[in-house]
Structures are given as structure tokens and as C-alpha cells.
Amino acid sequence: MSAEHRIEVKVCKEKEVFLVNAFGLLYSEITASNLVKVDLAGNVLDPGTTQLSFNQAGYVLHSAIHEGRPDVQCVIHVHTAAGVAVSTMMCGLLPISQEAFT
Numbered sequence: 747m748s749a750e751h752r753i754e755v756k757v758c759k760e761k762e763v764f765l766v767n768a769f770g771l772l773y774s775e776i777t778a779s780n781l782v783k784v785d786l787a788g789n790v791l792d793p794g795t796t797q798l799s800f801n802q803a804g805y806v807l808h809s810a811i812h813e814g815r816p817d818v819q820c821v822i823h824v825h826t827a828a829g830v831a832v833s834t835m836m837c838g839l840l841p842i843s844q845e846a847f848t
Contacts, residue, residue: 752804752823756812762786764812766805768798786813 757763765781767773782800783792786809790799808821832839 752801752808753820754805754808754812755820756818757783758819762812763791766800768794768796769801770798771796 752767754764754766757765762785764784764786766784767776768780768782771780777795780794780796780798782790782794782796782798784790784800784805788802788805788809793799804823808823811818811821
């Protein structure tokens with residue numbers, strides 16, 4: 747999976763501080779040292795070991811989730827083939843199975 751997929755994880759001991767994957771890296775290239783540390787407003791607190799930034803447009807969506815749900819520790823955004831296919835259907839995800847509600 748490529749850089750358009752985002753992961754933000756809350757830093758446990760720091761309120762409203764998150765680790766974000768750097769934009770432009772594949773999941774297989776992400777390491778603890780190249781994560782970007784940001785605050786809730788998207789300000790970079792520590793760029794990690796890479797010169798890459800993070801996807802600020804995508805972070806706006808995730809920061810709203812973190813702000814509205816402080817109990818959430820991690821937000822992940824992916825574009826799977828199945829998810830893209832369902833999103834193009836006029837009916838969307840039908841509530842016909844237990845998995846449709848999670």
C-alpha cells in the first residue's frame with residue numbers, strides 16, 4: 747500500500763500528540779524512526795529521520811476524529827479494492843450482515 751493510506755497513533759503520555767506515517771513511503775518502508783510527530787493542529791513537533799512531510803489534507807479528517815473522540819488511540823485510512831468498489835455503488839454498504847455495522 748502506498749502513501750495515500752494514512753495511520754495516526756496517539757502518543758500515550760502526551761495529550762493530543764500523534765505519530766503519523768511520512769507521505770511518500772510504502773508501508774514496508776515505515777519505521778519508528780521515520781514517523782512524523784504532530785500535534786492536533788497538524789504542527790510538526792518532530793520530523794523523524796526523513797525529510798518527508800505528512801499528508802496534511804488527510805490529517806484534517808483524522809484530527810477531527812481524534813478531537814471528537816479522545817478515547818480513540820489510532821485512526822487508519824485505506825483504499826482497499828473492496829472498499830473502493832462498495833463506495834461506487836449507489837446503495838453503498840447494505841446492512842445485511844453483522845460486518846456491515848462495524
